[in-house]
Amino acid sequence: MTIEDHKSNLITLGKFLGQFGVAESFKDKSLPGNDRFFSELDEKIDSAVHYNGWFNRENVVFSLQQWSQALTFENINAWLDSYDLRQSGGKTVGIIMAGNIPLVGFHDFISVLVSGHKVLAKLSSNDQQILPVIAAYLMELDNRYEDRIYFTKDRMQGFDAVIATGSNNTARYFEYYFKNKPSIIRKNRNSIAVLTGEETREELADLGEDIFRYYGLGCRNVSKLFVPEDYDFDDFFKSIYDWNPIINRDKYANNYDYNKAVYLMSEFKLLENGFLILKEDKSFSSPIATLFYEKYKDTEKLNQNLLENSEKIQCIVKNTPEEGEVKFGQTQKPRLWDYADGIDTLNFLLKL
Structure with missing residues (x-):
């Protein structure tokens, strides 16, 4: 052929x-x-x-x-x-x-x-x-x-x-x-989003697609946010509210209830809106129905952190993405040349 x-x-x-x-x-x-x-x-x-x-x-x-x-x-x-x-x-x-x-x-x-x-x-x-x-x-x-x-x-x-x-x-x-x-x-890899606090409601709503599509089970789903130290999550919660019917899915709701109970018994500080739990955590991989977040002061130090942890990251999502990064709402719409883990599959196959 x-x-x-x-x-x-x-x-x-x-x-x-x-x-x-x-x-x-x-x-x-x-x-x-x-x-x-x-x-x-x-x-x-x-x-x-x-x-x-x-x-x-x-x-x-x-x-x-x-x-x-x-x-x-x-x-x-x-x-x-x-x-x-x-x-x-x-x-x-x-x-x-x-x-x-x-x-x-x-x-x-x-x-x-x-x-x-x-x-x-x-x-x-x-x-x-x-x-x-x-x-x-x-x-x-x-x-x-x-x-x-x-x-x-x-x-x-x-x-x-x-x-x-x-x-x-x-x-x-x-x-x-x-x-x-x-x-x-x-x-295992996970995707992260970097917020500046300047995002519009529409952009944050697009980010909801990256978080909730496939219930967050994919490596291209955003499982962690990096936010400025003084970030106010109010606009974020309002912007993703259209995803609230996801809590009506039994398997998702069971994960939400279980994780919330575990976190509360451990006396972790949480933010939640009835269908998503936000927990401050340095890990990249968060449980279903939970989104980790980490605060940053310095953009250069943040970029260095992401570089050092690149083997754990599938996608970096921003509202103004640079080369190799992804715009809000696009993580589950990869192009044919967006190879998983950054490994050129065709190049590997052509060398066999």
């Missing part, structure tokens, strides 16, 4: 994924394979919710829509045109996928395909409904994918390299088990 074949198929896939909505989906009769796969994926979206208590239709559809917006002619060319993909391929790459948010391993999946390699995917039990349908749709578009995409529930065998995503604990296992294979091993 040529790179132009891959591009064409991914563009069509993007249009296919864009059909699905929260309340209603709209079928594009002009898309190839739609008679078979439209209903199947629509059903699997609802099925995914039953396999993972943290998934709901809104979040699964949000993920599909973001991928639809990413897989356009312009974006795919902007991503791939800086690579020489003519001589790549021929290897089998194992992908061990996490299941914390919908389709969290999809970028690895398409990266392996466009680099000419074969995919051997091991899905998380928490997210195994959607990707097989997408893979089958790609095979419908081009049957040459049938020899390039494999799924396994067993121990992976016969692979030449691996991309594995998990926790810090599982990463130690991955590093040992795959020590003789080329690999990308991803560990």
Whole structure:
């Protein structure tokens, strides 16, 4: 398959994924394979919710829509045109996928395909409904994918390299088990936001998207704020209030109640608004329904702190982002060239 074949198929896939909505989906009769796969994926979206208590239709559809917006002619060319993909391929790459948010391993999946390699995917039990349908749709578009995409529930065998995503604990296992294979091993990371106190209500409302989307379970979700010493959280709480229905989700509410009880028994000083707890803490990783914050005096010292802890940070979010940083409301809308952990996945694959 040529790179132009891959591009064409991914563009069509993007249009296919864009059909699905929260309340209603709209079928594009002009898309190839739609008679078979439209209903199947629509059903699997609802099925995914039953396999993972943290998934709901809104979040699964949000993920599909973001991928639809990413897989356009312009974006795919902007991503791939800086690579020489003519001589790549021929290897089998194992992908061990996490299941914390919908389709969290999809970028690895398409990266392996466009680099000419074969995919051997091991899905998380928490997210195994959607990707097989997408893979089958790609095979419908081009049957040459049938020899390039494999799924396994067993121990992976016969692979030449691996991309594995998990926790810090599982990463130690991955590093040992795959020590003789080329690999990308991803560990826990969190995202942070730097506030100046000059943000508008609209900007802070956008920040709410970065905090609450997927209930804060993703590595691109903001789990900590850095704020000036005299920061007043009143505008922040007012700006994110539209997210208050999140407390009606049982799993989120259970985490909120549990963490609040633990903190109060430990006599920690807290700020809270009925659906989010703010706790002053130097850690980067906060529990669900809790957002840590840390005060800063000097911007240069703050930047040095972030640099020293860069291996713990996925995204730095600001209202006026510099290169490599993210604007409020955009953490869950990464571009195709925004690689997880800052590791160029395609460059790794092209060197195999």
